[in-house]
Amino acid sequence: MPDDRLVLTGPRLADGRTVDVALSAGxxxxxxTPGSLAGPAAEGVDRVDLTGWLLLPAPAEPHAHHDTALTAAGPPPEQTPTALRRRVTEAALAQLGHGATAQRTHVRVGDAVGLTALEAVLEVRRSLQGYAELAAVAVPRVLTGLAGAENRAVLRDAAKMGAGALGGAPDLDPDPAGYLDIVLGLADEHGCAIDLHTEADDPARLARLASAAGACRFGVAIGPCAGLSLLPHDVAAQAADRLAAAGVTVVCLPQGPCGLSGGGGGGSGGTPARLLAAAGVPVAAGGGALRDVANPVGRGDPLEAAYQLASHGALRPAGAYAAVSGRARAALGLPDVRIEAGFPAELLAVRGETVAGALSLAYSRVVIHRGRVVSRTSAVREYSGTPGDAGGGHGLPRQSTG
Incomplete structure (x- = not known):
């Protein structure tokens, strides 16, 4: 057997089966069935005992802001290359520890920051090879008119440097339609995907975006589209139909406001995920801001994003998990993951028996990227004394907290 072979013994799958899973060459x-893949006599085979664990396709993070992450406390954050690399690395590893083996971070370019933050992200991407896939979205502010001339040049340079997607917030530009035309043109020229931030509270503007997106060859994601929840139901449903027809993915951000919202967090009731999904729109979910000025308490945990979708009734637990796993990976242009032979070994094991249980309480995790365990988290709770017995008693046992 190959030296890189790994066998996961005894995990439960989401369909209830208990299995062994052999990984090789990523x-x-x-x-x-348990015990069928590598018996005691097999040599050169590493094993991980996952009895009592639920094995799932690994989640992905489709909408992070690693360059501003972890800056909520203290003075204004440093923008030096060293400080940026440190923040991006820490944020990416936090996401990886939660299970996100693929991540896309929106990175500010142009104006005062130039390409410094993007350069830092691309350096961290190289340093994390073998641990996680890190992709960048180049995000300028104004692109149109004389005021946007320099940013247009910077965005072109960002595409040449290796930004996998081009984005930004057209709604914040004096000419949203012109902004969209520039991004679409550069994306087509350089073979980049498009990932735009919009509140989607203008049906006409959203319809134009959907129409233009249909011509993009490399994938279009928009989010959080929370403004749709402010529109009359029939108007929002028509907008959802247009997005579905154009093949646009909507990335919702249930954990909190995003740093691109222009201040104020949108003032809406959140992304209407159920309405969008019913129309056939692929709905992914991301974490957005991670403990920065936009969201000082972000966790960067895909399972929490799924938990919030499920707990608010936006999606059922299985659909909520798919939003942070399969549909999030698709939004990043990555291949699907199924726990079947031949699929990428991008996996997450959590304590528990069901997806709903994992979303409720899943602290202990084993993260697998390219067929290799890259992170482990173990959580145990200990009780002191016996409830109702002031004298102490025998105490209670230690308990896995998920």
């Missing part, structure tokens, strides 16, 4: 080599 992919799932086989899925079999």
């Amino acid at each position: 992919r799932i080599a086989a899925v079999g």
